[in-house]
Each structure stands twice: as structure tokens, then as C-alpha cells.
Amino acid sequence: MTATKKDFKVIYDKFSAPIAKKLDCGRICAPLNDGIPVCCSTENAIPIVEDEEWKLLNSRTDLWKPFKPFDKASKKIVKELAKTTCAIECKGVAFCERDNRSLACRSFPYFPYFTKEGELIGLAAYWTFEDRCWVISNVEVADKKFVSEMIEAYEYLFDVDEEQYEAYYEESATMRRVFSKRNEPIQIIGCGMKYFFVLPKSGGRVIPTEKSAFRPVKPFTSDKVYKKAIKEAGGDPTGHSLPR
Numbered sequence: 001m002t003a004t005k006k007d008f009k010v011i012y013d014k015f016s017a018p019i020a021k022k023l024d025c026g027r028i029c030a031p032l033n034d035g036i037p038v039c040c041s042t043e044n045a046i047p048i049v050e051d052e053e054w055k056l057l058n059s060r061t062d063l064w065k066p067f068k069p070f071d072k073a074s075k076k077i078v079k080e081l082a083k084t085t086c087a088i089e090c091k092g093v094a095f096c097e098r099d100n101r102s103l104a105c106r107s108f109p110y111f112p113y114f115t116k117e118g119e120l121i122g123l124a125a126y127w128t129f130e131d132r133c134w135v136i137s138n139v140e141v142a143d144k145k146f147v148s149e150m151i152e153a154y155e156y157l158f159d160v161d162e163e164q165y166e167a168y169y170e171e172s173a174t175m176r177r178v179f180s181k182r183n184e185p186i187q188i189i190g191c192g193m194k195y196f197f198v199l200p201k202s203g204g205r206v207i208p209t210e211k212s213a214f215r216p217v218k219p220f221t222s223d224k225v226y227k228k229a230i231k232e233a234g235g236d237p238t239g240h241s242l243p244r
């Protein structure tokens with residue numbers, strides 16, 4: 001059983017909250033990416049949707065179109081896509097329609113984290129973008145509304161689509177392997193706004209913690225490091241600083 005167009009409509013209705021009220025995190029990462037928010041540029045992240053989700057988006061808006069690969073790497077990504085998915089791209093951040101964002105747009109940079117035992121305990125963040133996405137360095141900024149809506153939406157998705165459950169179970173296992181190698185804990189915002197660490201090299205042991213224990217990574221560790229990174233990315237750091 002896989003999710004249908006109708007299911008994605010239910011999911012969109014359940015999950016529309018921004019990560020946090022009054023947070024425009026695109027202003028923090030854009031200077032590192034030629035002025036475009038990192039998660040809204042296909043140079044960094046190519047939106048992949050299920051065919052059924054694409055049908056829904058296509059019926060609601062002309063914001064999206066099929067993605068055209070532009071180099072060797074993007075050709076490889078498209079070639080290796082699962083048969084039930086497709087790569088798409090939007091018209092760009094200036095034309096964004098909040099109600100017609102894909103599920104991936106609504107969720108980024110978070111994904112549902114499963115323990116080794118298969119329990120959904122909360123949200124982790126895709127670590128591969130940690131050098132560009134400020135939210136990954138500050139996962140605790142997410143509001144209660146965002147966390148609860150996202151978890152509820154994905155619980156619905158997993159109920160109707162076993163393959164989605166398997167994909168996120170695998171992603172969680174991959175993250176444990178990567179963070180064990182790094183010897184760092186995984187930071188999780190749990191259901192009910194609890195905060196957890198998944199300890200490295202522990203077989204996935206989860207312990208409660210405080211949000212003040214969460215730590216940023218470079219280049220979001222200080223204004224000095226952030227400004228240096230903007231410069232290295234070819235941008236102008238003047239007037240840019242990290243939120244206090």
C-alpha cells in the first residue's frame with residue numbers, strides 16, 4: 001500500500017506550520033549560497049516527490065515543473081530515482097506559495113527519527129547540510145506547533161505507506177552509523193517538546209537532555225566563523241550576523 005494523491009492532501013492539511021514564528025532562517029543561510037536560501041536551490045537540494053504527490057501539486061498550482069538535470073551529478077540523481085518518484089523544481093523563492101510547498105519543503109531540514117527498535121521518538125535533522133543550514137545547528141528553534149504537526153503528518157503517512165516507514169527507519173540507522181563514527185550524539189526534538197541525545201557507539205541508546213545542551217556546528221558557532229564562511233563562499237559578510 002502506498003500513499004495516494006488524496007493522502008498527500010490530508011498530509012498538507014495537517015502540516016503547514018513554519019519551523020518557528022517570526023523566523024526567517026533563509027536570511028541566515030542565503031549569504032553562504034549566492035543570496036538564495038540553501039534548501040530552495042536545486043544546486044544544493046533537488047526536490048524529490050512521490051508520483052502521487054506530484055499529481056496533487058500539479059492539480060493545485062503551476063509553481064512546479066519537472067526538474068531538468070544540469071550536470072553529471074544531477075543526471076545521476078535523476079537516473080537512480082525510485083520508479084514511483086520524480087524530481088521537480090519550483091519557480092524560485094520569489095514565487096514560493098506556502099500552501100503549495102512539497103512535503104520535503106515543509107519538513108526540511110528535519111526528518112522523523114526512528115530508534116533501532118522502530119519507535120518514532122521525534123525529529124532529527126539531515127546532517128549533510130550542516131555546513132550551510134543554520135537550523136541544523138539550532139534544531140531546538142522549532143516551535144511546538146511545527147513539531148506536533150510534522151509528527152502527526154508523518155504518522156499518517158507511515159500508516160498508509162509502509163515503504164515510507166522503511167525509508168526513514170533506514171535514514172535513522174544511517175545517521176546512527178555516521179554519528180557513531182564522528183563520536184557525537186544525535187540531537188532530537190522529541191514528541192511533546194522533549195529533548196534527547198542518541199549516544200554514539202551505544203547501539204542507539206536514547207537519553208533525555210535539556211535544549212541548552214544542544215550545540216551548533218561550524219560555520220554557525222560564532223559571528224567570526226560565520227562571516228569567514230560567507231567570504232569563502234564569495235559573498236559579502238558586511239551586515240550579517242547570527243541571531244542572538
Ligand code: SF4
Pocket residue numbers: 025026027028029030037038039040108109132133134135136
Ligand atoms: S531551513 Fe536551513 S537551508 Fe532552509 S532556509 Fe532555513 S537555514 Fe536555510
Ligand code: SF4
Pocket residue numbers: 039040041090091092093094095096097100101102105
Ligand atoms: S516551493 Fe518554496 S520552500 Fe519549496 S523549494 Fe520552492 S521556494 Fe523553497
